Amino acid sequence: MTAHQPPEDPERTIARLTRRVNQLQTSMASLLAERNRADLAARRAAKQALAGGGPGDCTDPTRAAALLLRSVIDSLEGRMCILTEDGTVLGTNRLWDEAITALGLPASGIGSPFFTLTRSLPVSPDDLQCLHDTVLHVLVGDQQHAEVKLRWIWAEVEEHVVVRAHAVHDHDQAKAVISIVDITTAMSIQEELRTITKRAQLLALAAEHTDNAVVIQDAAGRIEWVNDAFFRHTGYTDPEQVLGRRRMDLWQGPFTATSQFEDLVASIEAGYSVDTELPARSVDGREYWAQLQIKPVMMDGQIVRFVGIERDITERRMAEEQLRTTHETVRGLAEEIAAEKALLDGVLASIPHLVYWKAASPDPDGARSAEPLRYSGVNQAFLTLRGVSDRDQVVGRSETELPVCDELSAVLPAVESEVFGTGLAHHDLRVTLHQAREGAEESHRELMVSVLPYGDAQVGPGFTGVIGVATDITHLSALERQLAQATRLESIGQLAAGIAHEINTPVQYVSDNTRFVADSVGRVLASLREVNTVLAALDGDGDRDAGHAGGGAESSGATALRAVRSAVAIPDLDFLDAEIPSALAQSQEGLQRVAEIVKAMKDYSHPGAGRAAADLNRAVESTVKVCRNEWKYVAALELDLDPQISTVPCYEGELKQVLLNVIINAAQAIGEQRERTGSTDLGRITVSTVAEPEVVRILVRDDGPGMDEHVRRRVFDPFFTTKAVGKGTGQGLSMAYAVIVTKHGGRLEVDSAPGCGATFTLTLPLTVGEE
Numbered sequence: 001m002t003a004h005q006p007p008e009d010p011e012r013t014i015a016r017l018t019r020r021v022n023q024l025q026t027s028m029a030s031l032l033a034e035r036n037r038a039d040l041a042a043r044r045a046a047k048q049a050l051a052g053g054g055p056g057d058c059t060d061p062t063r064a065a066a067l068l069l070r071s072v073i074d075s076l077e078g079r080m081c082i083l084t085e086d087g088t089v090l091g092t093n094r095l096w097d098e099a100i101t102a103l104g105l106p107a108s109g110i111g112s113p114f115f116t117l118t119r120s121l122p123v124s125p126d127d128l129q130c131l132h133d134t135v136l137h138v139l140v141g142d143q144q145h146a147e148v149k150l151r152w153i154w155a156e157v158e159e160h161v162v163v164r165a166h167a168v169h170d171h172d173q174a175k176a177v178i179s180i181v182d183i184t185t186a187m188s189i190q191e192e193l194r195t196i197t198k199r200a201q202l203l204a205l206a207a208e209h210t211d212n213a214v215v216i217q218d219a220a221g222r223i224e225w226v227n228d229a230f231f232r233h234t235g236y237t238d239p240e241q242v243l244g245r246r247r248m249d250l251w252q253g254p255f256t257a258t259s260q261f262e263d264l265v266a267s268i269e270a271g272y273s274v275d276t277e278l279p280a281r282s283v284d285g286r287e288y289w290a291q292l293q294i295k296p297v298m299m300d301g302q303i304v305r306f307v308g309i310e311r312d313i314t315e316r317r318m319a320e321e322q323l324r325t326t327h328e329t330v331r332g333l334a335e336e337i338a339a340e341k342a343l344l345d346g347v348l349a350s351i352p353h354l355v356y357w358k359a360a361s362p363d364p365d366g367a368r369s370a371e372p373l374r375y376s377g378v379n380q381a382f383l384t385l386r387g388v389s390d391r392d393q394v395v396g397r398s399e400t401e402l403p404v405c406d407e408l409s410a411v412l413p414a415v416e417s418e419v420f421g422t423g424l425a426h427h428d429l430r431v432t433l434h435q436a437r438e439g440a441e442e443s444h445r446e447l448m449v450s451v452l453p454y455g456d457a458q459v460g461p462g463f464t465g466v467i468g469v470a471t472d473i474t475h476l477s478a479l480e481r482q483l484a485q486a487t488r489l490e491s492i493g494q495l496a497a498g499i500a501h502e503i504n505t506p507v508q509y510v511s512d513n514t515r516f517v518a519d520s521v522g523r524v525l526a527s528l529r530e531v532n533t534v535l536a537a538l539d540g541d542g543d544r545d546a547g548h549a550g551g552g553a554e555s556s557g558a559t560a561l562r563a564v565r566s567a568v569a570i571p572d573l574d575f576l577d578a579e580i581p582s583a584l585a586q587s588q589e590g591l592q593r594v595a596e597i598v599k600a601m602k603d604y605s606h607p608g609a610g611r612a613a614a615d616l617n618r619a620v621e622s623t624v625k626v627c628r629n630e631w632k633y634v635a636a637l638e639l640d641l642d643p644q645i646s647t648v649p650c651y652e653g654e655l656k657q658v659l660l661n662v663i664i665n666a667a668q669a670i671g672e673q674r675e676r677t678g679s680t681d682l683g684r685i686t687v688s689t690v691a692e693p694e695v696v697r698i699l700v701r702d703d704g705p706g707m708d709e710h711v712r713r714r715v716f717d718p719f720f721t722t723k724a725v726g727k728g729t730g731q732g733l734s735m736a737y738a739v740i741v742t743k744h745g746g747r748l749e750v751d752s753a754p755g756c757g758a759t760f761t762l763t764l765p766l767t768v769g770e771e
Contacts, residue, residue, distance in 0.1 A: 073093045077181065078095065078179045078180055078181040078182070079092075079093065079095045079096040079099050079179070079180040080092065080093040080095070080096055080177060080178065080179045080180075081093075081096050081109075081114065081177075081178050082168070082174045082176070082177055082178075083114050083135070083139065083174070083175060083176045083177075083178060084173050084174065084175055085139060085173075085175045086113075087113050087114045087115050087135070087139060088111060088112070088113055088114070089109050089110050089111065089112055089113075089114055089117070090110070090173055090174055091110065091174070092109070092110060096109075096180075099154065099155070099180075100117070102154070102155035103120060103121075103154070103155055114135065114178065115132055115135075118131060118132070121152050121154065122152060122153045123150060123151075123152040123153075127150050127151070127152070130148050130150070131148060131150060131163055134146045134147065134148045134163060134165055135163075135165050135176065135178060137165070138165035138166065138167050138175075138176045139165075139175055139176050141167065143165075143167070144166070144167045145164070145165070145166055145167070146164070146165045147162055147163060147164040147165070148162075148163050149161070149162050149163075149183075150163060158184070159182055159184050160182070160183050160184045160186075160187040161180050161181060161182055161183060161184075162180075162181045162183050163178065163179070163180050164178070164179045164181070165177070165178050166179075208227050208228065210227065210229060211229055211311075211312075212229055212309050212310060212311045212312075213226065213227065213229045213230035213232075213233045213234070213308075213309070213310035213311075214226065214227045214229070214230065214307070214308070214309060214310075215230060215247050215307075215308035215309075215310065216305060216306070216307055216308075217246075217247060217305060217306040217307075217308065218304075218305060218306075219302075219303050219304055219305060219306075221246045221247065221248075221268065221269065221306060222244050222245065222246060223242050223243055223244065223245055223246070223247055224243070224305075225243075226239070226242060226243075230242075230310070233282065233288075233290070233310060233312055234250070234280075234282050234283060235282035235283030235284040235286065236250075236283055247308060248264075248265045248268065251280060252280065252281040252282070252283070253279055253280050253281035253287070254279070254281075255278055255279045255280070260278075261278070264276065264278070264292075268294055268306070271296050271303050272296075273293075273294065273295045273296065274292060274293065274294040274295075275291075275292075275293045276291070276292055277289060277290070277291050277292070277313060277317075278290060278292060288312055288314045289312070289313050289314045289316075289317045290310050290311065290312060290313065291310070291311040291313045292308065292309075292310055293308065293309040293310075293311075294306055294307070294308040294309075295307055295308075348379040348380075349379055349380045350380075351379065351381065352381055352472065353379075353381060353469055353470065353471050353472075354378075354379070354381050354382040354385055354386075354447070354468070354469065354470035354471075354472075355378070355379045355381070355382060355467075355468070355469055355470075356375060356377065356378040356379070356382050356394075356467075356468045357375075357376050357377050357378075357454070357465060357466070357467045357468070358373035358374060358375050358376060358416065358465050358466050358468070359373065359374060359376045359464055359465035360373055360374075360420065360464060360465055361374065371398075372398040372399065372400070372413060372417075373398065373399075373416055373417075373420065373465060373466060374396055374397060374398050375394045375395050375396065375397055375398075376395065376465065377391075377395060378391060378394050378395070382394075382470075385433070385445065385470075385472070386402075386404050386406065386408065387404055387435070388402070388403060388404055399412055399413050400413075406433055406434070406435075407431050407432060407433050407434065408431060408433065408447075408449075408470075411429070411431055411449070412449075412451075412468070415429060415449075415451050416451055416466050416468070419451045419452070419453050419466050420453060420463055420465070420466055423453050423463055424453075425450065425451065425452040425453065426450065426451045426452075427450045428448055428449075428450060428742060429448070429449040429450070429451070430446065430447070430448060430449075430473075431446075431447045431449055431470075432444050432445070432446055432447075433445045433446075433447055444474075445472055445474050446472070446473050446474045447470045447471065447472060447473065448470065448471045448473045449468065449469070449470045450468070450469050450470075451466050451467070451468050452466065452467050452468075452469075453465075453466055453467075454466065454467050530563075531564050534563045534564045535564070611649055611650060611651050611744075611768065612649065612650075612652070613647035613648065613649055614647060614648060614649075614650055614652040614655075615646070615647055616645050616647070616648045616650070616689060616696060616698070616764075617641040617642075617643075617645055617689060619652055619655060619656055619659070620639065620641060620659060620687055620689060620698065621639065621641075622656070623656045623659040623660050623663065624637060624639065624663065624687060626660070627660055627663055627664055627667075630663070630664050630667050630668075631663065631664075631666075631667035631685060633671075634667055634670045634671040634674060634682065634683055635666075635667055635670045635682050635683035635684055635685045635702070636682050636683070636684055636685070637663075637685045637686075637687065638684070638685070638686045638687070639686075639687055639688075640686060640687070640688040640689075641687075641688070641689045642688075642689045642690055642691045642696075644691045645689050645691045645696055648696055648764055648766065649765075649766070649767075649768055650744060650764055651739070651743060651744065654739045654743065655739070655744075655764075657735070657736075657739070658735075658736040658739050658740060658748075658762065659687075659698065659700070659762075661733065661735070661736050662700045662733075662736060662760050662762075663685065663687065663700060665733065666685050666700060666702035666704060666758070666760075667683075667685065667702075669702060669704035669705060669758070670683035670685070670702055670703070670704045672704075672705070673704050673705045676705075683702065683703055683704060684701075684702070684703045685700070685701070685702050686699075686700075686701045686702075687699070687700050688701075694765065694766055694767070695746070695763050695764060695765055695766060696763075696764050696766065697761055697762065697763050697764075698761070698762040698764075699759060699760070699761050699762075700759070700760045700762075701757065701758075701759045702757050702758055702759075703757040704757050704758060705754070705755065705757075706752045706753050706754045706755050706756045706757050706758055707750070707752040707753070707754070707758060708753075708754050712750060712752055715733055715750055716733050716734055716736075716737040716748070717734060736748060740762055740763075740764070744764055744765070745765055745768065746762065746763045746764045746765055747761070747762075747763040748760070748761070748762055748763075749761045749763070
């Protein structure tokens with residue numbers, strides 16, 4: 001490749017043209033002086049001829065010089081005229097004549113005042129005054145040379161001109177030469193130069209501050225200029241390390257040993273544009289990826305330079321690699337999701353629970369539609385239990401459009417609307433589904449229904465539908481009742497030792513009193529038998545005693561009397577008279593207590609018959625008696641039962657279990673406080689019942705240690721306990737909450753603070769809906 005000389009700089013062009021005009025003006029002044037001399041010689045020759053000299057002595061050479069001078073003046077660049085001392089046009093060149101003619105003025109304007117001619121020019125008054133001042137300064141001899149740049153419209157053509165005035169000496173008429181040079185093209189070139197310079201400065205500024213490396217090379221590929229980014233990319237620090245060297249010779253890294261790199265270098269040397277990505281290595285050993293763009297700069301069909309742009313695309317390559325990996329991962333996930341979906345469909349089809357999902361139809365403006373939710377999918381169990389043969393009869397329809405109408409048709413729309421509107425799930429809704437089959441008796445199924453909201457991020461924010469899961473708990477209900485009964489029996493078993501102790505105390509003193517009465521009665525009976533024997537002997541001896549009247553010996557009657565008195569002389573007869581009735585009364589009391597305990601045990605262990613009217617106060621009393629052994633050693637328990645309470649609809653067995661758990665928890669809390677403080681004082685537990693218009697309340701208060709906010713908020717959570725390991729399972733109060741809130745539709749609340757004891761409030765409704 002050969003280098004090509006770049007075009008001449010515009011500034012140099014203007015300077016060259018200016019020098020040329022000055023040279024021409026100097027030449028014109030010399031020619032004018034020569035013409036003046038020729039004219040003077042011609043006039044002298046004419047005078048001599050008139051005086052008698054020979055004709056034509058100097059006329060021909062003078063005319064020839066005049067013609068030559070005229071030809072030279074006409075060939076000069078620019079419009080020129082010669083002025084007399086008063087500013088009259090004395091002579092002109094061809095371009096001046098043409099310009100005057102174009103203005104519509106008399107030919108050449110010779111003999112006309114210069115200042116009058118120029119007043120017809122369409123130029124501003126200030127510029128016209130400046131022109132006249134410039135010419136006057138030379139005419140009056142103030143200056144030898146003067147010039148001014150003007151912009152005017154000459155013959156309907158806008159021009160930028162330089163008007164120069166030169167003083168003329170050694171001539172009797174000519175005093176100044178005025179030249180008008182059109183510099184419009186030069187001004188355009190200068191304006192273009194300024195534009196190019198400004199653009200070049202901006203491009204240079206952008207190239208200097210861009211993050212991309214910019215490399216300018218000559219036609220042979222040698223580096224002429226690089227920006228700062230080039231040093232940051234390549235690791236070079238000194239321009240002397242790169243200037244004058246070929247860019248591709250500086251490329252480092254294993255890629256330079258490949259055939260692809262050789263082909264790239266060959267393409268660049270052949271003058272082709274290059275746009276490629278290739279690995280590179282900086283001077284300090286950093287591996288990176290670069291996007292290389294090299295374009296040749298052409299002028300007159302020749303390559304004069306190469307411009308190269310190098311971008312560090314390591315992050316983009318890494319992102320693309322990561323994106324490719326992500327795409328592969330997503331593709332794999334999509335395949336896995338498809339397999340999982342097939343598996344999920346199989347699982348949903350095989351599980352016995354009813355599963356369905358519904359979606360809302362969005363309005364065109366993106367708002368939630370007021371239309372009811374429509375089924376998006378169901379499993380086989382849903383179809384079977386509701387008696388629908390085909391999934392197409394369900395999908396895409398609302399609840400009211402199904403070919404079946406049952407209890408779920410009445411319950412689900414309201415629940416789903418609430419869940420979809422609030423975003424809060426609805427759990428454990430019990431629904432009894434009555435089914436009538438042809439040729440079979442009507443059956444019923446108990447379902448536990450949960451409805452949950454779900455959203456689709458691709459559709460938009462918020463919830464887009466609901467998911468419903470229903471479990472057939474027909475058999476579980478029976479098992480639940482059995483489990484509740486087993487739980488109560490387990491509690492009874494745990495309380496058996498205490499109850500045995502409770503029964504043992506009255507039985508013990510009944511046994512002692514019975515033994516005492518038996519011993520005392522035995523001795524009384526023995527005395528009575530002796531008395532009877534003595535009396536019988538007295539009856540047999542009565543006749544003999546009558547025949548011995550008047551005998552001196554003591555009579556047998558007196559002897560028998562002494563024997564009777566001895567037999568009935570029972571020790572502590574007064575004591576026996578006082579204690580035997582008392583012992584019998586205590587025995588009766590003990591037996592009554594045993595009967596009460598047995599009765600309370602019987603009431604407590606009674607499983608009940610579902611929700612039915614039960615004597616609430618009696619249930620409280622029986623529960624308190626059953627667990628007496630748990631609280632009597634740590635607290636005094638008081639009952640404050642509202643006599644206005646008669647019967648309450650409840651699950652009696654489960655309610656007693658709840659009361660038992662709450663009372664035992666209160667007793668254990670007081671016991672732990674006594675152990676911690678070393679106190680021997682009994683605590684206090686109060687169980688109250690309160691009747692209100694719509695509900696009844698059972699309040700269990702204790703003066704134990706109380707609870708802080710953290711414990712109070714979690715006290716009903718499953719498996720949460722504050723007791724030591726092995727002393728609590730965390731199930732008692734969670735079961736109590738489930739029984740009162742879920743099963744009875746009531747409330748279970750606790751009010752407590754550290755050091756202020758605790759109050760558990762059980763609220764039961766007096767009226768219940770259909771189950």
